[in-house]
Amino acid sequence: xxxxxxxxxxxxxxxxxxxxxSPGVVVWTLAFPVVDYLINFGNKANNPGAHRWAGTTWAVYxxxxxxxxxAIAAASNAGGARLAAERASxxxxxxxxTPLPSWAYxxxxxxxxxxxxLMAALALSLIAGAAARPQLPASAWAAMILACWLGxxxxxxxxxxxxxxxxxxxxxxxxxxxxxxxxxxxGLLWPLxxxxxxxxxxxxxxxxxxxxxxxxxxxAGHALNPADIAFLAAWTLIFGAAAAWRYRADQQRAIA
Amino acid sequence: xxxxxxxxxxxxxxxxGSTEAVAGVDxxxxxxxxxxxxxxxxxxxxxxxxxxxxxxSPTAGQVTIGGRAARQAVASxxxxxxxxxxxxxxxxxxxxxxxxxxVGFVASLYPAPLSPPAVLRHAGLASLADRNVxxxxxxxxxxxxxxxxxxxxxxxxILDEPTVGLDVxxxxxxxxxxxxxxxxxRAVLFATxxxxxxxxxxxxxxxxxxxxxxxxxxxGEIRRTAAIRRVRFHAPDTDAGALRxxxxxxxxxxxxxxxxxxxxxxxxxxxxxxxxGTTFTDLEVSGAALEDAFLALTGEESA
Numbered sequence: 001x002x003x004x005x006x007x008x009x010x011x012x013x014x015x016x017x018x019x020x021x022s023p024g025v026v027v028w029t030l031a032f033p034v035v036d037y038l039i040n041f042g043n044k045a046n047n048p049g050a051h052r053w054a055g056t057t058w059a060v061y062x063x064x065x066x067x068x069x070x071a072i073a074a075a076s077n078a079g080g081a082r083l084a085a086e087r088a089s090x091x092x093x094x095x096x097x098t099p100l101p102s103w104a105y106x107x108x109x110x111x112x113x114x115x116x117x118l119m120a121a122l123a124l125s126l127i128a129g130a131a132a133r134p135q136l137p138a139s140a141w142a143a144m145i146l147a148c149w150l151g152x153x154x155x156x157x158x159x160x161x162x163x164x165x166x167x168x169x170x171x172x173x174x175x176x177x178x179x180x181x182x183x184x185x186x187g188l189l190w191p192l193x194x195x196x197x198x199x200x201x202x203x204x205x206x207x208x209x210x211x212x213x214x215x216x217x218x219x220a221g222h223a224l225n226p227a228d229i230a231f232l233a234a235w236t237l238i239f240g241a242a243a244a245w246r247y248r249a250d251q252q253r254a255i256a
Numbered sequence: 257x258x259x260x261x262x263x264x265x266x267x268x269x270x271x272x273g274s275t276e277a278v279a280g281v282d283x284x285x286x287x288x289x290x291x292x293x294x295x296x297x298x299x300x301x302x303x304x305x306x307x308x309x310x311x312x313s314p315t316a317g318q319v320t321i322g323g324r325a326a327r328q329a330v331a332s333x334x335x336x337x338x339x340x341x342x343x344x345x346x347x348x349x350x351x352x353x354x355x356x357x358x359v360g361f362v363a364s365l366y367p368a369p370l371s372p373p374a375v376l377r378h379a380g381l382a383s384l385a386d387r388n389v390x391x392x393x394x395x396x397x398x399x400x401x402x403x404x405x406x407x408x409x410x411x412x413x414i415l416d417e418p419t420v421g422l423d424v425x426x427x428x429x430x431x432x433x434x435x436x437x438x439x440x441x442r443a444v445l446f447a448t449x450x451x452x453x454x455x456x457x458x459x460x461x462x463x464x465x466x467x468x469x470x471x472x473x474x475x476g477e478i479r480r481t482a483a484i485r486r487v488r489f490h491a492p493d494t495d496a497g498a499l500r501x502x503x504x505x506x507x508x509x510x511x512x513x514x515x516x517x518x519x520x521x522x523x524x525x526x527x528x529x530x531x532x533g534t535t536f537t538d539l540e541v542s543g544a545a546l547e548d549a550f551l552a553l554t555g556e557e558s559a
Contacts, residue, residue: 007364007365010361010364010365011361011365014353014357014361017353017357018350018351018352018353019352021352022352082351085351086350089347089348089349089350090339090340090348091348091349091350093311093339094339094348094401094404096311097309097311097330097335097336097337097339098330098362098365098366098408099330099331099332099333099365099366099367100365251311251312
């Protein structure tokens with residue numbers, strides 16, 4: 001057991017070193033949300049005077065959205081195209097020829113996503129904080145980062161699912177497309193109140209909305225909504241179970 | 257035999273849908289032996305190796321490596337393997353990592369690994385330790401994949417068509433590396449459809465065809481099983497069809513003025529050729545082509 005935990009730690013360190021060398025990670029998880037935030041946090045169209053967004057200012061509301069975006073992109077990156085490529089090249093199979101247990105492999109991938117998500121959430125909130133200077137107590141910052149971080153868990157599982165299910169040629173558009181749909185419908189790019197009522201009903205089921213809602217409750221100093229946590233946990237289970245099923249199917253496919 | 261068994265495969269079967277990819281393979285290897293698993297594409301070589309390594313569960317039969325079940329043998333580092341890299345998609349190696357870093361990581365997973373410097377030395381990679389794996393040539397990638405296979409300090413090394421896509425010189429130096437590693441008393445089992453490789457490196461050849469073992473013996477025995485020799489000469493004005501009647505001739509091929517006869521008894525064929533009064537130049541009898549032996553064994557028609 002001890003040696004297995006060591007193997008997990010080594011695998012995690014190995015994965016983190018590799019992922020941080022990937023320029024795509026930096027662009028997609030950080031550059032986009034940061035730039036989008038810097039362009040839009042002062043947007044007058046979205047900020048009609050004293051209008052309050054979910055009990056807070058637009059600058060804070062949008063910061064939570066972009067922080068959620070960054071955490072989601074980072075978490076899902078642990079799977080996605082990287083995983084599909086590793087699967088196609090035979091590296092995943094080679095790891096099965098080592099004593100690294102498959103649960104440690106899965107845990108290592110998820111933890112890599114979680115670590116990236118934490119870094120992304122921290123970096124985004126630091127930059128946003130420096131730019132917009134929203135008046136927020138330190139505890140609210142910390143609670144928001146924590147919410148975005150833990151709330152990104154279903155997306156780490158989703159990334160692994162897509163990486164296992166999609167071939168290398170379609171995985172990139174599949175991953176970006178899935179996330180974009182979830183991000184947009186989940187109200188991360190445009191605020192929820194601009195959606196028509198029927199769309200808001202769909203939005204409220206999505207993990208992206210639930211993640212951002214958790215973050216907004218944190219910055220507003222409200223009690224955390226148990227429904228948010230329940231939805232996020234349910235999505236984690238759904239994506240995780242589907243990923244485990246794909247993983248098993250993948251292992252027993254025909255070998256030419 | 258008193259020698260210790262390193263690998264014991266009994267009645268191994270694997271079915272994919274209605275296809276019997278492997279249909280009752282028995283294979284026994286003693287410590288230090290080098291065995292080639294020879295067969296055309298689709299013979300069931302990779303499927304057999306995947307089951308030996310516990311990557312694929314057999315429909316029937318069992319695998320024992322050094323007295324242990326496959327997965328346990330893999331986890332304890334008894335066996336190391338180099339599988340085929342994915343079709344076109346890449347190298348079998350993770351991107352954005354350095355050679356030394358990768359070897360260090362993989363070695364660290366095993367209970368009693370070779371030291372990373374020793375692995376790099378064996379694989380001829382000592383000077384490439386700091387190189388990024390994304391910037392390696394085909395031959396270098398092959399060496400890195402070999403390095404990962406020997407990390408566990410294995411008693412049994414399994415190589416699945418390890419030289420596919422390599423140029424001749426990379427291929428030759430790769431097999432030199434394998435032979436040096438095998439010389440330390442380790443057993444090697446490799447799949448190949450390059451027949452020369454089987455003859456040059458293995459002490460024993462197991463021929464697999466449509467999921468069955470059709471021959472299992474020393475390279476020389478396999479050759480004798482279907483001792484085909486090739487008699488070649490230059491004879492532009494000869495009717496090649498008539499040569500089919502010469503003693504021991506199995507097949508006649510003609511390309512330009514060049515005629516080539518496959519014979520089960522080259523001496524008799526050449527004698528017959530001379531007696532027939534055919535005018536020829538540049539007579540050449542080539543050593544047993546294992547390729548033809550293999551085709552004879554499996555009953556396949558070659559192109």
